[in-house]
Amino acid sequence: MTQSTKTMPxxxxxxxxxxxxxxRLQYINRMxxxxxxxxxxxxxxxxxxxxxxxxxxxxxxxMIGATLIAAQAIAxxxxxxxxNVVNFGFAAFLGVGxxxxxxxxxxxxxxxxxxxxxxxxxxxxxxxxxxVLTLRLRGIFAALMSWFVGLALLxxxxxWVDLTRGPLGLSAPRFLETSSNRPYFYIIFAMMIVTYxxxxxxxxxxxxxxxxxxxxxxxxxxxxxxxxxxYRVLNFTVQCAFAGWLGGFYAHYYGILTPQVMAxxxxxxVLAIAYVGGRGSIWGxxxxxxxxxxxxxxxxSTLTDLPGLHLVLYGVLLILxxxxxxxxxxxxxxxxKDLVSRFRPDPVSTTKVTK
Amino acid sequence: MQATQTQESFITDLLRKVFSAAGLTILLxxxxxxxxxxxxxxxxxxxxxxxxxxxxxMAAGLSLVFGVMNIVNFAHGEFFMVGTLVAYFxxxxxxxxxKTNPSPLLSAxxxxxxxxxxxxxxxxxxxxxxxxxxxxxxxxxxxxxxxxSFLLTVGLSVIIINGxxxxxxxxxxxxxxYWEIPPFDILGVTVSVDRAVVFFLAMATMLxxxxxxxxxxxxxxxxxxxxxxxxxxxVGIDMNRIQVLTMALxxxxxxxxxxxxxxxxxxxxxxxxxxxxxAWYVVILVGMGNVAGALVGGFIxxxxxxxxxxxxxxGWEDVIPTAFVMLILLVKPSGLFGSEVKGIxxx
Numbered sequence: 001m002t003q004s005t006k007t008m009p010x011x012x013x014x015x016x017x018x019x020x021x022x023x024r025l026q027y028i029n030r031m032x033x034x035x036x037x038x039x040x041x042x043x044x045x046x047x048x049x050x051x052x053x054x055x056x057x058x059x060x061x062x063m064i065g066a067t068l069i070a071a072q073a074i075a076x077x078x079x080x081x082x083x084n085v086v087n088f089g090f091a092a093f094l095g096v097g098x099x100x101x102x103x104x105x106x107x108x109x110x111x112x113x114x115x116x117x118x119x120x121x122x123x124x125x126x127x128x129x130x131x132v133l134t135l136r137l138r139g140i141f142a143a144l145m146s147w148f149v150g151l152a153l154l155x156x157x158x159x160w161v162d163l164t165r166g167p168l169g170l171s172a173p174r175f176l177e178t179s180s181n182r183p184y185f186y187i188i189f190a191m192m193i194v195t196y197x198x199x200x201x202x203x204x205x206x207x208x209x210x211x212x213x214x215x216x217x218x219x220x221x222x223x224x225x226x227x228x229x230x231y232r233v234l235n236f237t238v239q240c241a242f243a244g245w246l247g248g249f250y251a252h253y254y255g256i257l258t259p260q261v262m263a264x265x266x267x268x269x270v271l272a273i274a275y276v277g278g279r280g281s282i283w284g285x286x287x288x289x290x291x292x293x294x295x296x297x298x299x300x301s302t303l304t305d306l307p308g309l310h311l312v313l314y315g316v317l318l319i320l321x322x323x324x325x326x327x328x329x330x331x332x333x334x335x336x337k338d339l340v341s342r343f344r345p346d347p348v349s350t351t352k353v354t355k
Numbered sequence: 356m357q358a359t360q361t362q363e364s365f366i367t368d369l370l371r372k373v374f375s376a377a378g379l380t381i382l383l384x385x386x387x388x389x390x391x392x393x394x395x396x397x398x399x400x401x402x403x404x405x406x407x408x409x410x411x412x413m414a415a416g417l418s419l420v421f422g423v424m425n426i427v428n429f430a431h432g433e434f435f436m437v438g439t440l441v442a443y444f445x446x447x448x449x450x451x452x453x454k455t456n457p458s459p460l461l462s463a464x465x466x467x468x469x470x471x472x473x474x475x476x477x478x479x480x481x482x483x484x485x486x487x488x489x490x491x492x493x494x495x496x497x498x499x500x501x502x503x504s505f506l507l508t509v510g511l512s513v514i515i516i517n518g519x520x521x522x523x524x525x526x527x528x529x530x531x532x533y534w535e536i537p538p539f540d541i542l543g544v545t546v547s548v549d550r551a552v553v554f555f556l557a558m559a560t561m562l563x564x565x566x567x568x569x570x571x572x573x574x575x576x577x578x579x580x581x582x583x584x585x586x587x588x589x590v591g592i593d594m595n596r597i598q599v600l601t602m603a604l605x606x607x608x609x610x611x612x613x614x615x616x617x618x619x620x621x622x623x624x625x626x627x628x629x630x631x632x633x634a635w636y637v638v639i640l641v642g643m644g645n646v647a648g649a650l651v652g653g654f655i656x657x658x659x660x661x662x663x664x665x666x667x668x669x670g671w672e673d674v675i676p677t678a679f680v681m682l683i684l685l686v687k688p689s690g691l692f693g694s695e696v697k698g699i700x701x702x
Contacts, residue, residue, distance in 0.1 A: 086502070133685060140427045140501050144635060145684055148677050151632060155674035264628070268509055275506060308517035308624075315514035322507050323492050 031204045032197060038283065045290070046189060049182050060181035064188055064253065066293035068246065071192040073274040073285025075242040078199045080271075081280030082208065083235045084215030085134065086143040088267055089150020090243060093130075095157060095262030097123040097244025098251035099164060102172035105252070112175050116248025120241045126153070127240020131233035150262065157259040169258045172251045184253050191249060192286065195242055200282050202238065211235055212280070272318045278330025288329050380691055384655050391662055398544045403654065403661040405550045406619070408557025409612040411653030413630055414637035415564060415646050416605030422581035422643060423601040426489065427505040430512040431634060432627025434477050434606040438613025439622035440519065441476045442469035443528045446617070450530075466533035466549075470556070470614040477610025478603040484511065485602035490595070512627075520624040529621025553615045560611060564604075565646055577601055609634075629673075633660075636680045641691055648691070 022030070034042075048054045054063065072094070079087050087093075097119035104110040104118055130149050134142035157164050164170055176183055202208055210231045213221035222228055251257050260266075270285075273292060277284030296310035303309055321328055391399055417431050446469035453462050488507060496503050538547040568574040579587040580597050588594060612630065613620070620626050636656050641648030656676055664672040683691065 084499075084502070086505075133681065137684065140505055141684070143505070144427075144639065145681065148632075148681050148684075152674050152677040152681070155671065155677065159668070159670040159674065265513075268513060271506070271509065272513075306521050308520045311517040312514050312521070315510040315512075315517070318510035318513070319488060319507055322503050322510070323488070323495060326496070326503060 031201055033200060033204070033283075041287075042193075046186075049185050055182075057181050060185055062294055062297045063290075064181060064185050065297070066290045067185065067188045067192050068250065068253075069270060069273055069293055070286035070289035071188065071195045071246050072243070072270045073277060073289055074192070074195050074199055074282055075239050075246065076270050076274045077277070077279065077282055077285050078203065078242075079235055079239045080274060081278075081282070082203060082211035082215055083232055085232070085235075086146075086271070087130075087236070087239060088143045088147035088264070088271075089130070089153065090146075090239075090270060091264070091266035092150035092153040092262040093123045093127055093240040093243040094247035094250065094266075095257075095259070096126055096153060097247030098172075098257055098261060099157060099170070099247075100244070101248035102170055102251040102257050103163065105173050106170065112173060112248070112252040116245060116252065119248040119251075120244045123244020123247065124237050124241035127243070128233060128237045130240070131236030134236070135229060135232060147264070150264065150267070154259055154262040157262055164257075164259065167258055167260075169256045171256050174255050175252045188249055188253070191246065195246070196282065196286065199238070199242070203282060207231070207234070269314065272314050276317060276321050276328050278328030278332075279326075281328070281330030284328055284330035284333075380655065381651060384658060387662065388658055391658075391665075395665055396544075399661055399665050400658070401544060401546055401550060403657040405554050406616065406660075407654035407657030408554050408561070408650075409616055409653070410630070410633050410637055410657055411650045412557055412560060412564075412608045412612045413634035414641075414649040414653055415561070416608035417634045418638045418643050418645065418649060419577070419581075419601055420605045421638070423577055424489065424598055425501055425504070426508065427501060428605070429505060429508040429631070430484075430515060431508075431605070431609055432629070432631025433512050433515040434480065434609035434627070435613035435630045436519065436622065436624065436627035437480060437515070438473040438477055438610030439617050439620060439626060440523065440528070441473040441610065442614035442617045443530065443622050445469040445472045446530060446533070447528075462535065466552075469533075469617075470611060473614030474607040474611040478607035480610075481602040481604075481606025482599050484606075485599050489598070489602070516624045516627075525623055527621040527623050530618055532618055549618050556615055557612075560608070561646075561650055564608070568646060573597075573600065632673075633676075636676055639680050640683055652691075 048063065049060060053059060072090070076087070076090055079085055097116075099119075100122050101112065101115035101119035104115045105112055110118065126149070130146055133149065134145045137145055158166055160166070161168075175187065203211065210221070210226045213224070213226055214228055214231055218228055247261075250261065273289050274285035276292070277286070277288040296313070299310045299313070300307075325331065327334075388400065388403075413431065413435065416434075417428055420426050420428050420431075446465060449461070449465040449468065453465065488511065489504065492504060492507055493500075532547065532549050534548045534552070536548045538545045539551075540546070566574075568578055576587065576592045576597055577600065579590070579592060580594065580601075584594075587597075609630075613622075613627070620630075633656055637649055637652035640655060641652035659676045659679060660672040663675040664670075667675065
């Protein structure tokens, strides 16, 4: 027994530990975590607007809605799944970006293409301050604080009628003159990919590690030298910046903006998708958004005499997932991957056998 | 010698109480209320006093559920909505019946029947939700209970709102008044009978609730669970019973508030959102699990709202209290009347 443990390391472990230096491509792949299946799905999604049932304009509208929700769910999970604080005012930050971009276009004639990046700035600044406000608070109180910030922003948008036209709605110029939805799909598709790549990259770096540590135990993280102030504020700022950016798309795609975009129900929608997708996975919510939004939109268009049924299903699903499978689809995927790899020859054990 | 000493300590104690955050806030509120009466006339205060009592009831239920079950209830406003709905469906047929065959006794009692029915339905709904949803989660979740149960209540809120919308539609279901009695004057202010009765109903319910928590065995058991769950379990308190009871009680209070305010808040599916966040303002203002404080907080928030809508303009009454509560949350996260003991919410 003791002999084998003594001889084992000197003989076999150096051989298996000789990892070839990682190539640049492998590094990128590791950071982005794109599996073969994921890559196929993304390519399929990109090709979908040309595949017959989906090239209809109404289905394209659904796809754009689904992609927008998917991108929001990615941004939402960046805070919820990592630093473990639910930004319950998420929709308000989206609305801030949307209003900024729309107002710049309406009042100053700024091109929407520049406007959506300009919308990032106030959203990020407000996100920064929300991060500072929630610093002293933990868990649920931080969520309540961000909710109050969202409610205050909603109230301002609703009442500052001179600027936002209030509930009457602000009509914003669209990105393109075309009435086709296909170009819009590619715009939001690209935005979703950028959101995924940037946020995934951050969460896979040492910053993401700090986020996770803070989310699990703030005192232990502080004790091991992580500055909670810096990382929590950073997380909020980045999330809200992306929310504002996506809001710019919302404004210039739908073309009409009411304070309702900032309502809590909108946050709940994104939250449900992100949670069903799986916390702390980044991709889970984006993956779940497509089948879900399609199913709900189909339900809404077939059962027009029952408005709100799809939202009831949202609620039921959120409850069922929370009770029976809190890990969501991401955990299910890990489980399936585990099962598949069990039936496959293990690469490590085969190398050992050949030795 | 002795007498002066106790007197002195009494005075310093009083001074300390007055100059604490809670004391200063109450003092400031009283001063502001006085100034408002002086500038605008006392009629501004009527709505604040009427709604304040009901917000206190909402907040008391909310903070009870948080204290006993550690649930941050996002669906609390939906019980308010269910209350308005039940009261509408009980009271409207009754008042139609009264039109054809008048009866002074029934017309005096009918509103109370509506409120009572609402409270009962609310209690039943709360108990059912506890059994079907929270109990199931409690069996399965060990960690992150607060966040998970919060999301569960978010789901519940969505289900109740849209379920009601599917079943009864989005139109406003309201009444103009409960009692067909002309309003009366107090100090030159016209107060409708409804408002006066609702105020006294809120006070009576609050008193009853306070008495129940303080002086009955079940009430003591509820407080014991909220203070120390393990200890309560050790002395043989039946947790399941307490949890069902707490949820039913809290929902009943919210439904009662909704039913009582039906003449101010006509029933429609999302009517509960505003009472929900007002209740949260109150709870954060005074701190969790503080029933007597909820009463003061309810009036402070209601006063703040009426004043904002009077001086700044209607519509802004949500923004200013939000900012105020955010300030409180920053300066004193445990609430104005809260102790500095670390609660479960900080874990």
